[in-house]
Structure formats: C-alpha cells, structure tokens
Amino acid sequence: MARFFKPQKRTTDTKHKEITINRLDHLGAGIGHLNGKSVFVDGLLPTETAVVQLTEDKKNYARAKVIKRLSDSSARIKPHCAIYDQCGGCNLQHLSHQAQVVSKQQALGELMEKFAVIDQVDCIQQPPIISESWHYRRCARFAVRVENNGQLEFGFRKKQSNDIVNVNECPVLAQPLNDLLAPLRELLNSLKGRRFIGHLELTHADNGCVVLIRHLAPFNADDSALIQAFAAKHNVMLFLAPETDELIQSHGDQPYYEIDGLKLMFSPKDFIQVNRDVNIKMVAQAIEWLDVQPQDRVLDLFCGLGNFSLPLAKRAKAVVGVEGIDDMVLRATDNAQVNAQYNATFYQANLEQDVTKLEWAQEQFDKILLDPARAGAAGVMDHVVKLAPNKVVYVSCNPATLARDSQVLLQKGYQLERLGMLDMFPNTGHLESMALFVKVQKKHKK
Incomplete structure (x- = not known):
C-alpha cells in the first residue's frame, strides 16, 4: 500500500513569554525577537518589556498579544480616546505625535533602502507633511x-x-x-x-x-x-x-471641497483624501517638486476626481488625467469645466492592464504624477518609463509598493532625488509618502 507524505500542522506555542521591543514596523507594531525570530506585537513601543502570548507562528516570523506590560517607554502617553483599547480605528494613540512622525520617517527610509536598493536615503528625505493630530478626519x-x-x-x-x-x-x-x-x-x-x-x-x-x-x-x-x-x-x-x-x-x-483656489465637486461615494490640511500641503508639494512650466504636458495617473490634475492644469500647457472608475472620470471632467480648466482632459482606463495602444498613451509628456491605491502601479510602470518624462512624482499610500515600483525607475535611468513622509492619518501606523524621480541626463562623449 502506497504511503504519501503528510506535512505536520504547525502548532502555536501559547505559553507566556517575556519579550523586549527593539523598533516599530511600518504599520506601528512593536518588533522584538524570540529564539532568533521576529515577533510583531501591537501596542508595544521600543525599549518596552512585556509578557506576551503568541497568536500566530510562521516559519520566519510570529505575532503575539500583550498579557502584561512590564516596563514603559518614555515616549508612551495616555491614549486620548476612551475606547482606544477596543476600537479598530487608531493604533498609535499611546505614542506621542512627535514620536509617531519620527517613527514613520524611519520606517519609510528603511523600506526604501531595503527594497529599492537605495543608499543614504536620509540625505534626500524632506521635512514631513503633518497636520493637527486630533479632529483631522473629514x-x-x-x-x-x-x-x-x-x-x-x-x-x-x-x-x-x-x-x-x-x-x-x-x-x-x-x-x-x-x-x-x-x-x-x-x-x-x-x-x-x-x-x-x-x-x-x-x-x-x-x-x-x-x-x-x-x-x-x-x-x-x-x-x-x-x-x-x-x-x-x-x-x-x-x-x-x-x-x-x-x-x-x-x-x-x-x-x-476647495484646493488651490479650485472647487471640486464630489459624491459621498467618491474617494477623497481624509485629511484636508495634509491634502492641501501634499498637492502644493507635488506641484513644487514637478516644477511645472507653462509649456509642460503633464500626465496624472490614478487621477480620481482631479485632486492633482486641476491644480497642475493651472500651471501647465496641458494635463491628461487617467482613472479606472467611470464615475470619477465624469466628475473630473465636470470639475474641469466648472473651474474653466479647459486644458485638462480625462480618460477611463484599467491601469493594471496594457495601456500601450490607448489614445492618451500615444502622446508625449514632460512630467508624470502617479497616486495609486495600496496595490501600487506595477501594471503601468513600464509604460511610464517608455514615455521618458523628465520628472516623475509618485504619491503612495503603501511604502512597500512604492519601494517595489521605484526599482523600475531606478533601473531605467532615473534617480531618486526627494523622499517625503505624509502623515495623512495621525495616531495610526498608516503612512503615506511622496517620491521625486528625475531622469539622469546622459553625458555626451567629446
């Protein structure tokens, strides 16, 4: 009778263990080590020691919950919210806002250095864009x-x-x-x-x-x-x-809502940036980094209802916005008309598929802005490189996919010149970021 290999099911050791946290990950969880394995623990801060219980035990990492905290970090504060220990909305109210910002900047730099193979990220990191840490969510x-x-x-x-x-x-x-x-x-x-x-x-x-x-x-x-x-x-x-x-x-x-002197209509089912103040500063920074000139043609990928497109159109010769959701394209088009930005044109396209043969993709652009969802822009990065813009600004809500997509630009003759953290969601581990890539000009041989 034939016998087949049956892998043993991994069991989780639920015995209480003591752990000391070394740092935070890019989502705000504390990271310590047990038996040489990284253990992620929500609610703990660097230097803190606690008794924990494993809730998940994988080959290369584990997760645990706090049973009892044995020591407190000097950065720990009392959470402002009465239901903080129950609600799933915020996960960093126990850390001062200033320390949150520092931690997010460090996490962004570490990810870019690790996955985008970039040295000395600290040299190009710009001051973070921040807002009030309370009552910011609209x-x-x-x-x-x-x-x-x-x-x-x-x-x-x-x-x-x-x-x-x-x-x-x-x-x-x-x-x-x-x-x-x-x-x-x-x-x-x-x-x-x-x-x-x-x-x-x-x-x-x-x-x-x-x-x-x-x-x-x-x-x-x-x-x-x-x-x-x-x-x-x-x-x-x-x-x-x-x-x-x-x-x-x-x-x-x-x-x-108003941005850069423009009035953008929206439906309550549309995506808009949750933090009004950070959004205003973010759009202004993108415009500054792209250094848009009156003769420039700009492509705005994942453009939504025109949050970046229309402010860019005030300064450029022409702006083309591309978005996957039909209703958002219609809203962006209406917003362009209402604000008399007649040099802004919008198209619907699935940016996860090949866009090479689409009408707008045949045009030439001096500068490109991308603001994709958490999954990133892997499907369109090759075409971005093919269009060969002078500058690319990538706005990201997921530093891991930013680091991944950056590799395409870095391998095709672009240099990362600026990197900035956007604290769109204070008191949470969520961080957004903006990166400026500039095409390296080839030196002509004499």
Whole structure:
C-alpha cells in the first residue's frame, strides 16, 4: 500500500513569554525577537518589556498579544480616546505625535533602502507633511446593527472583529461630524426600519456635512419623514443608498471641497483624501517638486476626481488625467469645466492592464504624477518609463509598493532625488509618502 507524505500542522506555542521591543514596523507594531525570530506585537513601543502570548507562528516570523506590560517607554502617553483599547480605528494613540512622525520617517527610509536598493536615503528625505493630530478626519463610515434585544449599536468595528464598539465621540473625527453623532443615534433609534440600515457614511465637506444612509429595504412614510426632518434641522446634505450601486440625493446641495483656489465637486461615494490640511500641503508639494512650466504636458495617473490634475492644469500647457472608475472620470471632467480648466482632459482606463495602444498613451509628456491605491502601479510602470518624462512624482499610500515600483525607475535611468513622509492619518501606523524621480541626463562623449 502506497504511503504519501503528510506535512505536520504547525502548532502555536501559547505559553507566556517575556519579550523586549527593539523598533516599530511600518504599520506601528512593536518588533522584538524570540529564539532568533521576529515577533510583531501591537501596542508595544521600543525599549518596552512585556509578557506576551503568541497568536500566530510562521516559519520566519510570529505575532503575539500583550498579557502584561512590564516596563514603559518614555515616549508612551495616555491614549486620548476612551475606547482606544477596543476600537479598530487608531493604533498609535499611546505614542506621542512627535514620536509617531519620527517613527514613520524611519520606517519609510528603511523600506526604501531595503527594497529599492537605495543608499543614504536620509540625505534626500524632506521635512514631513503633518497636520493637527486630533479632529483631522473629514470622512468616516459607521456600522449600524440592531441586536435581538432591540438595542442599537452604532459605531466602528472592533479590532480584528465584525463586532461594533459604540461611539459617542471620536477624537480624530472632524468636530462638525462629532456634533452629529448624538442626534444621529437618536434618529436611528426612532426609526421602525432601523434593522434594515447597513451603515452610515459621514463627510465634512467645505460647504457642510454629508450623511449617506445605506439601507437594505425601503423606508416607510413615517421613517422617511423623520429622516427628512433630521436633514432639514441639522442642515446636512442627505444621500440614500438603497442599492450598492445606487445613490439618491434627498436633501441639500452638492458637496465640494476647495484646493488651490479650485472647487471640486464630489459624491459621498467618491474617494477623497481624509485629511484636508495634509491634502492641501501634499498637492502644493507635488506641484513644487514637478516644477511645472507653462509649456509642460503633464500626465496624472490614478487621477480620481482631479485632486492633482486641476491644480497642475493651472500651471501647465496641458494635463491628461487617467482613472479606472467611470464615475470619477465624469466628475473630473465636470470639475474641469466648472473651474474653466479647459486644458485638462480625462480618460477611463484599467491601469493594471496594457495601456500601450490607448489614445492618451500615444502622446508625449514632460512630467508624470502617479497616486495609486495600496496595490501600487506595477501594471503601468513600464509604460511610464517608455514615455521618458523628465520628472516623475509618485504619491503612495503603501511604502512597500512604492519601494517595489521605484526599482523600475531606478533601473531605467532615473534617480531618486526627494523622499517625503505624509502623515495623512495621525495616531495610526498608516503612512503615506511622496517620491521625486528625475531622469539622469546622459553625458555626451567629446
């Protein structure tokens, strides 16, 4: 009878162990070592010692949870939020904001040095772009659920769980949105159809607050009247989403935000940068680094609704924006018309596929800006190099994919000249960054 090899299942040693943290990773978790293996522990800071229990044990690394902290770092502070130990939104409130910024800069530099094979990153790192660490967040999603006992839960998801932690006030949320939380809870509790509400999305636009209600069944006449009365009383822009791909504006004006003297309209389902102040500084820095001149043609990849494109169009001969989502392309086009930026043209394209034969890809560009999602821009990097722009600014929300994509530019005659950290999400381990690549001019032989 034939016998087949059956690998043994790795078991996790759950005995309590003592560990000392050496540094933070790029997501804010403490890193220590046990038996020569890196162990990631949320909630611990460098120099701190704690008793931990392994929750995951892989071949090359492990994860653990804190059982008891034995010593405290001098950088540790008391978290500002009453539900910090439950909520899954922030993970670095126990570290001073100044120390957070330093840690994120170090993490960015280490990743670029390690994966992009760049020496002396410190020499090119620019001052970080930061904002106030509290009340900076202008948009957030709130989960809603009614328990079997009729109790309403309204708040954020707990850490690594689908359970909801009730939120009455959030210290990182814009204050006008915080002011709506108690009235919203009262409204939800008054609705007969509250069981059919999936979630709420709140946004603080420059012209007021936006409330989007996702509901899984139609509201009856009484509930509809209560919702409309709430919108009128609190002067909010109200949107209803009876289906995932359907959006009905029920009250108020079209939301917008201002950037560089421009007014950008958006839908509450559109992506906008969560931190208004950092976004303003980020766009200004990108313009400065690209050094856009009146004769320049600029390509903006992953352009969204024109956050970078339209400020660039104020300074360039022409700007072409490319985005994968049709609705965002239409919004960007409308925003260009509203702001009289007639030299900005927008196209829809899947930037994860071959774009070589597309109309816009046949044009010549002096400078290129990329602002991809967390997955990065691997699918379009070869074409960026083929277009041979003088300068490339890469705005990233994931330093790991920035480091990966940078290798394409560095191997094809570009030099990394500037690197900066963008603290878009204070009190979290999330860091954004911006990198400037300049094409190295070949020296002509005499």
